[in-house]
Amino acid sequence: DIRMTQSPSTLSASVGDRVSITCRASQSISSWLAWYQQKPGKAPKLLIYKASSLESGVPSRFSGSGSGTEFTLTISSLQPDDFATYYCHQYNSYWTFGQGTKVEIK
Amino acid sequence: QITLKESGPTLVKPTQTLTLTCTFSGFSLSTSGVGVAWIRQPPGKALEWLALIYWDDDKRYSPSLKSRLTITKDTSKNQVVLTMTNVDPVDTATYYCVHILGKSGAFDIWGQGTMVTVSS
Numbered sequence: 001d002i003r004m005t006q007s008p009s010t011l012s013a014s015v016g017d018r019v020s021i022t023c024r025a026s027q028s029i030s031s032w033l034a035w036y037q038q039k040p041g042k043a044p045k046l047l048i049y050k051a052s053s054l055e056s057g058v059p060s061r062f063s064g065s066g067s068g069t070e071f072t073l074t075i076s077s078l079q080p081d082d083f084a085t086y087y088c089h090q091y092n093s094y095w096t097f098g099q100g101t102k103v104e105i106k
Numbered sequence: 107q108i109t110l111k112e113s114g115p116t117l118v119k120p121t122q123t124l125t126l127t128c129t130f131s132g133f134s135l136s137t138s139g140v141g142v143a144w145i146r147q148p149p150g151k152a153l154e155w156l157a158l159i160y161w162d163d164d165k166r167y168s169p170s171l172k173s174r175l176t177i178t179k180d181t182s183k184n185q186v187v188l189t190m191t192n193v194d195p196v197d198t199a200t201y202y203c204v205h206i207l208g209k210s211g212a213f214d215i216w217g218q219g220t221m222v223t224v225s226s
Contacts, residue, residue, distance in 0.1 A: 042218075043202055089213070
C-alpha cells in the first residue's frame with residue numbers, strides 16, 4: 001500500500017491568511033494526486049486533481065503543486081467558507097487517502 | 107447533472123452481511139471510462155477506499171478487505187451494489203458511493219453518504 005502522510009494535522013489561521021498543507025507519499029505517485037475539502041456532515045468535494053489541475057467551479061485561490069512524493073495544497077487568501085478538513089488522495093496504485101488536515105479559525 | 111445516492115440498513119448486527127446500494131443518474135455504467143467506487147469514513151476518522159467497478163466490469167478491491175467484499179453493477183437499473191460479509195463494530199462508518207471518470211481519474215462526484223452502525 002502507498003501511505004499518504006499529511007502535515008500539519010491541524011492548522012489555525014485567520015481570514016485572509018495564506019495557508020499551505022503538505023502531503024507526502026511513501027513512494028512515487030508521479031502526479032496522480034487529488035485534494036478534497038470536507039465540511040462536517042457533508043461528503044468530500046474535489047478541489048484539485050492530477051496534482052495541480054483545478055476542478056471546474058473551484059475558486060482560483062486554491063492551488064496544488066508537487067510531483068513524485070511531495071505535494072502541497074495552498075489557499076492564497078483564506079475565506080470563511082474554507083474552514084474545513086482537507087484530504088489528499090493518491091490514485092497511482094489503488095486508492096489511498098491522507099489522514100486529513102483540519103483548518104480552524106485562529 | 108450526475109447524482110449518486112446510497113441506500114441500505116442503518117443498523118447491522120455483528121457477523122451479519124451488509125448490503126449497500128448506490129443508485130445513480132446522469133451517466134451510464136455502460137459508457138467507456140466510467141466507474142463507481144465505495145469509500146467509507148468511520149466517525150471522526152479518515153476516508154478509506156473499499157471497492158471500485160468500471161464500465162467493462164473490471165473490479166478492484168482494497169487488499170485488506172478483499173475477502174469480505176463483493177461489488178456488482180446493474181446497468182439497466184443504474185445501480186451498483188456492495189456487499190460486506192461478517193461485519194464488526196469497526197465497520198461502523200458513513201459509506202459513500204463515488205463517480206470516477208477514467209482508469210486514471212480522481213473521485214469527482216460523491217453521494218451524500220449513508221451511516222451504518224454495527225452493534226448487537
